[in-house]
Amino acid sequence: MVNDRVMEKLEILSDAAKYDVSCASGQSKRANKDKGLGDSKGYGICHAFTEDGRCVSLLKILLTNHCIFDCAYCVSRRSNDVKRAAFTVDEVVDLTINFYRRNYIEGLFLSSGIFDSPDYTMERLVRIAKKLRIEQNFNGYIHLKAIPGASEELMKEAGLYADRLSVNVEMPTEQSLKLLAPEKNHLDVIRPMTYLKTEIAGHREEKLRNSKAPVFAPAGQSTQMVIGATKESDLDILGMTNHFYNQLNLKRVYYSGYVPISDDNRLPSMGTPVPIIRENRLYQADWLLRFYGFAFDELVGANQPNLDLDVDPKLGWALRNLDQFPVDINTADIELIKRIPGIGFQSAQKIVAARRFRRLQAEHLKKMGIAYNRAQYFLAFSRPFARQHDYTPLQLKQLILTLQKSKYKPNFSAQLSLF
Missing domain, CATH: 3.20.20.70 (Aldolase class I)
Known part of the structure; x- marks a missing residue:
């Protein structure tokens, strides 16, 4: 006692x-009320x-x-x-x-x-x-x-x-x-x-x-x-x-x-x-x-000593390295797949396991639970890939922020004009 x-x-x-x-x-x-069980x-x-x-x-x-x-x-x-x-x-x-x-x-x-x-x-x-x-x-x-x-x-x-x-x-x-x-x-x-x-x-x-x-x-x-x-x-x-x-x-x-x-x-x-x-x-x-x-100097550096508060660090890295995208999820190694925004550690493992049995397409990734609204701008599916728009990093960042919901950042009231 x-x-x-x-x-x-x-x-x-x-x-x-x-x-x-x-x-x-x-x-x-939480107080005990009306002779309930425990508090x-x-x-x-x-x-x-x-x-x-x-x-x-x-x-x-x-x-x-x-x-x-x-x-x-x-x-x-x-x-x-x-x-x-x-x-x-x-x-x-x-x-x-x-x-x-x-x-x-x-x-x-x-x-x-x-x-x-x-x-x-x-x-x-x-x-x-x-x-x-x-x-x-x-x-x-x-x-x-x-x-x-x-x-x-x-x-x-x-x-x-x-x-x-x-x-x-x-x-x-x-x-x-x-x-x-x-x-x-x-x-x-x-x-x-x-x-x-x-x-x-x-x-x-x-x-x-x-x-x-x-x-x-x-x-x-x-x-x-x-x-x-x-x-x-x-x-x-x-x-x-x-x-x-x-x-x-x-x-x-x-x-x-x-x-x-x-x-x-x-x-x-x-x-x-x-x-x-x-x-x-x-x-x-x-x-x-x-x-x-990731190495720490891929996430921050002399030119950008602080993390971007608007986007997560992986997305921030991807926007600074658009030349490395799109990534073909049917052929890329798992280390590169893990770097795709919207794809987590376990999802990358699921992708590598699933592609042994068939060529993966967008509908398959959506069923795996990845954040496809974010990942779609960085993906290719084993076919000639043409970007719908030649986004600059800033334009792509604004587009993703417009479409995503965040508990830290209020949604934009309307889609931003990118062009």
């Missing part, structure tokens, strides 16, 4: 955890997806929102006047087990402010994971924040009990971290990432040789960047992302649009939050890097 004091802590520390976007929050509140408080329940696509519910909380640092962009910063709380190790363990037994959650997402020192905080995070695994025999998912500046010994122990570890880089560049969090050191973030990369790879090799060898952070490591608090371009952000994926083998990079929380003159004004569409475009570009074979 959870007492009132623990529930008060849970409300404070789950609310503070919502700014960490390493998994999607579910803050639903939802929305305290700290978030959702994450496993490698096989399952959606799992996690208890998402901070161990504490006390912090020795005064980072300008953080709601838990030392100078901020907010209600403070801290769980004990046993309280987090008991909450996790009680919620799990009631089938509220399938795992734990645990982060923390830094109280006293990085080692002091990290040691408590590790103790929670260890008690869950050893004393409670808990086999659910555990995601722990690895605290920058903590010792390698604690990092190693954390990896033996957690499924995933994440060290938040916070700012896209060292310069912006110095500006908004001068007490922090960029190397304190990169150093543990490098250490975890080595440990994860080493334990995987050992596991191949000895099936009884212990696993180490089997779900890998991730990180998060705050975007829009400083003036980095998408070129800067995706360049850092590219480094994390290619050099440090991270599983995911998360992007958190800055939410105005103070009038600090180093930050954007209170009335200018980061447009959600920018965050969305970064995630789309990230997806192209990880699954579609």
Whole structure:
């Protein structure tokens, strides 16, 4: 049974955890009416997806929102006047087990402010994971924040009990971290990432040789960047992302649009939050890097340092490279088919599988569920292809924007005149 004091802590520390976007929050509140079944408080329940696509519910909380640092962009910063709380190790363990037994959650997402020192905080995070695994025999998912500046010994122990570890880089560049969090050191973030990369790879090799060898952070490591608090371009952000994926083998990079929380003159004004569409475009570009074979400098560059907010990054690339289209879907390799706007990863696989049995035409693609209204301008079907119009990139962009519906951009009232 959870007492009132623990529930008060849970409300404070789950609310503070919502700014960490390493998994999607579910803050639903639904009261029990007319003696119905159950109710939802929305305290700290978030959702994450496993490698096989399952959606799992996690208890998402901070161990504490006390912090020795005064980072300008953080709601838990030392100078901020907010209600403070801290769980004990046993309280987090008991909450996790009680919620799990009631089938509220399938795992734990645990982060923390830094109280006293990085080692002091990290040691408590590790103790929670260890008690869950050893004393409670808990086999659910555990995601722990690895605290920058903590010792390698604690990092190693954390990896033996957690499924995933994440060290938040916070700012896209060292310069912006110095500006908004001068007490922090960029190397304190990169150093543990490098250490975890080595440990994860080493334990995987050992596991191949000895099936009884212990696993180490089997779900890998991730990180998060705050975007829009400083003036980095998408070129800067995706360049850092590219480094994390290619050099440090991270599983995911998360992007958190800055939410105005103070009038600090180093930050954007209170009335200018980061447009959600920018965050969305970064995630789309990230997806192209990880699954579609794009290089980051194909999506952004010196001549276009920011992603186009009007169209998704794949369509933006196609409009800049019209010389590579149309693509014959009956003969092109899958890597090129994946680059066609409106055709996703799974749809490309379906196309390659289906064309073994017949020549595909437009009606076949429509049945596969591709976004044909967008894809049609970039397709050929194994016959002499003549464009109906010799569109310029701008004209084609306007045509597609006119015809498509977007939750981010209102529909045009009438078709634009292209000629």
